[in-house]
Amino acid sequence: DTEVTQTPKHLVMGMTNKKSLKCEQHMGHRAMYWYKQKAKKPPELMFVYSYEKLSINESVPSRFSPECPNSSLLNLHLHALQPEDSALYLCASSQSTGGLGYTFGSGTRLTVV
Amino acid sequence: KNEVEQSPQNLTAQEGEFITINCSYSVGISALHWLQQHPGGGIVSLFMLSSGKKKHGRLIATINIQEKHSSLHITASHPRDSAVYICAVMNTGNQFYFGTGTSLTVIP
Numbered sequence: 144d145t146e147v148t149q150t151p152k153h154l155v156m157g158m159t160n161k162k163s164l165k166c167e168q169h170m171g172h173r174a175m176y177w178y179k180q181k182a183k184k185p186p187e188l189m190f191v192y193s194y195e196k197l198s199i200n201e202s203v204p205s206r207f208s209p210e211c212p213n214s215s216l217l218n219l220h221l222h223a224l225q226p227e228d229s230a231l232y233l234c235a236s237s238q239s240t241g242g243l244g245y246t247f248g249s250g251t252r253l254t255v256v
Numbered sequence: 257k258n259e260v261e262q263s264p265q266n267l268t269a270q271e272g273e274f275i276t277i278n279c280s281y282s283v284g285i286s287a288l289h290w291l292q293q294h295p296g297g298g299i300v301s302l303f304m305l306s307s308g309k310k311k312h313g314r315l316i317a318t319i320n321i322q323e324k325h326s327s328l329h330i331t332a333s334h335p336r337d338s339a340v341y342i343c344a345v346m347n348t349g350n351q352f353y354f355g356t357g358t359s360l361t362v363i364p
Contacts, residue, residue, distance in 0.1 A: 149298075185342060185354035186299070233299060245289060245346075249298030 147248035149234050155254045156224065164219040164251045166234030172244060175217040177209060178233040180250070186233055192217060193239070224255045259283050262343050262355035269362050275330040277358045279343030282324065290317050290328045291342040293357070299342070302328070333362045 147168045156162050166175065174193050178186035191199035192211040200209075206228075208220040217234060234248040260281045269275050281288070290302045303310050303317040305326065310317050314333075319326040330337055343355040 183357075185344075185356055188352060231296075231298075235299075243287075243304075245301055245304065247291070247299035247301065252296065 147234055147236050147246050149232075149248035149251050151251060152249070153252045153254075155256060156221065157256055158224060158226070160224075161220070161222045163221065164232055164234075164253075166217040166219075166236075166248055167215055168236045168246070169215055170236065170238075170244065170246065171214075172236035172238055172246070173214060174237045174239050175211065176235040176237075177217070177219050178235065180231040180233055190219075221253075224253075226255050229254045258356065259347075259353040260343055260345055260355040262341075262358050264358060265356065266359045267361070269333050269360070271334060271362055271364050273333050273362075275333050275337075275360065275362075277328045277341050277343075277360070279326045279328070279355055280324060281326075281343075281345045281353070283345065283347045283353065285321075285324075285345045286348055287346045288319055288326050289344045289346070290326070291344055293340045293342060295339075302341075330360075335362045335364050338362050 150165045176191050177189040179189055180186040188201050189203045190209045195211045195214055206223050210218040231250045231252050233250045237243060237245040263278050288305045292300045292302050302315060305317055305319040314331045316329040328341060338361050340357040340359050342357045345353050
């Protein structure tokens, strides 16, 4: 299995909702990443987990809360989002934070209404 | 100034043409990635390079470490190659920098 699987593919949520994005990989990768991508812009790094520990938080608002329950799974919990948070959320993984085997998921298209 | 610069930003080609996309970077790197993203979709990693040249099907990627420059070539382009191609570099501190992408349209 050489894929990063993200669910759901599309999500519409209200500003008072709580939802979660899920990312899963079974390649034995020990680094996992969350990116946010707005239309026609490159991805922006949000969080990096290395060996299930949060190693980088790029000053992301607390309404985004990452969680890494085990080495194969990465969640992004969403609460009280704003319409400007609407974007494509991409998950990626690599063998380590050195970047070997970097693999992206197909993303979750999030719309906040 | 962006750490990673790509050119051109937009490119339209006729089917069958040879295409080149360029990437220049200003940081010391451990690896350079060429990525492909179809409209509305996720990102696929095409190549990871730290030196020399790699080929996969009709795609060729080269890197010149001394000149801090990489190129992605597509031979015999096809409409299904239409996508955004992104150059991304991992610096020696394991930070990932993305270029702004090149939007390629191949016309039948």
